[in-house]
Amino acid sequence: EWFRQAGQPAAAAPAEIDGQPVALTDAIQRSAELLRSAKLPLFFGLSRSSTDGQRAVCELADQLGGIIDTTASLGHGPSIVAFQSAGESTSTLGEVRHRSDLIIYWGCDPLRTHPRHMQRLVDAAGLAVPDGRAGRHVVVVDSQRTATADRADQFLQAEAGSDLEIFSALRLLLTGRQLRSSHVGGLPQDVLKQLAERMKAARYGAVFFGVSIAQGRCGHATVEALLRLVTDLNQWTRFVVRRMRVPGDVTGADSVLCWQTGFPFSVSLTRRFPRYGPGEYSAENLLAAGEPDCVVLVGGERVPRFSAAARRHLDQVPVILLDPAFAEVHVRPAVRFRTAVYGIHRRGTAYRMDEVPIPLRQLLPSDLPSDDEILRAVRTHLDRL
Known part of the structure; x- marks a missing residue:
């Protein structure tokens, strides 16, 4: 069923702003504007991504002085x-x-x-x-x-x-x-x-x-x-x-964060160097306390696991969502990107549950962009603002 859904042509636009279809470049520019004006951006998810996308998140968070957390904070x-x-x-x-x-x-x-x-x-x-x-x-x-x-x-x-x-x-x-x-x-x-x-x-x-x-x-x-x-x-x-890990490339997210920042999850880059703080810099606690003023969800599948207080804050701040076209949406994003799936539409690398990297091949063509392409484009627009 999952492969069948992924193989269907995208019926909707690759990007939306406030629920309205827009050109991809407009959505990228709007995302850059939201992130540039944010004082404490939070980057969460990463387990639906691949090594390239996870690295792009680290680079963007480092540039902005944000906080990165993976789905591991809600699991292992x-x-x-x-x-x-x-x-x-x-x-x-x-x-x-x-x-x-x-x-x-x-x-x-x-x-x-x-x-x-x-x-x-x-x-x-x-x-x-x-x-x-x-x-x-x-x-x-x-x-x-x-x-x-x-x-x-x-x-x-x-x-x-x-x-x-x-x-x-x-x-x-x-x-x-x-x-x-x-x-x-x-x-x-x-x-x-x-x-x-x-x-x-x-x-x-x-x-x-x-x-x-x-x-x-x-x-x-x-x-x-x-x-x-x-x-x-x-x-x-x-x-x-x-x-026994949860579905997705959560092991890869932990591994990439480790060799990019030195820590596996809940990493703050607000002082321009990595600080590790499970609990203090975990997405659940930050959102429940109402601290982030912009949230980038690289995969929103774990949003239902957040507490009611955390979900309320998600509804009050601009959310930039990157998720496959067929994924269920659990938030009202200010900007939404429909992305290609690694291992189906794009080549990539995922980490098995025993930390062994596995190459992913492209099986089907897709006009949708990958999340790392979007994140790198946002970073380029930030340099111009």
Whole structure:
């Protein structure tokens, strides 16, 4: 359905100002005027873009002294903070496919969110796992039964919000200590002990965890506990951990911001050098506080995740929206650009969930501009104002 929509000719104009179709050059000039008059422009999104578009956002924000935030701040932002505190024992997906004999899905349902994940990593044969699915043990830990749990060898139903306790208990059990309580997070101590022993006995284990763990209370501390658990396991065997990312090139957005500014998200360039501040410079908090006076949305798919206060402020300031022609619009943009899609209408680069860059090819022709072409044109107009 997505490819069918993307393949249809654009029925509307490539650009609009206040809902009225205009020439692309007029919309670019209007965007430049709005950004030039802004005191605190906010650039948000980037996960529907590609490396070129993400770099263009960084250059434009640097020129204007704005703030950049990605969709990670509404998702795995706490996980990134945890990585910066505890480090990450990880690998590429290819290594998991070829070596893992134990895969644990914690707080995620890849059959629903990442339909080909199990097909490529669990069912497929690997160099050290020639039997494929028969040579792997799959465990699902979640607060409710899911489609992935039905395909697993073992399903552990834990209490919602108890992940931090369970990770801490497993770290104790790995060292041979006894727990004071007979149950932790709704799971019997014997079950947790068996899980700990299975993790230690694995030749190569991998944990994939969902965004729900990071979004809970003290999400960064919960993810940090998981990271330290995996680090502990490497005393006995090889064990890795990976996030299940949300759709789009959110991994690429984090990566590009890292090598452009030194930080993955929530970056302020207002003092003409990068400052990192999760929370302080996150789009949700800035909008809820009414601080930005102009917002550039490079992909507006996450707008419904904002709080009511943040959405109210979006309605009160000029918004420049860059999104594919078929994308659902959740704001009233002052300027709207309908853009070509990378990997369908334009060549580009996206980052896989394991930070491996993947080249994207053009499949269909399109007269629509790409977001990096628009952003660079806006930057050129700014130089003339």
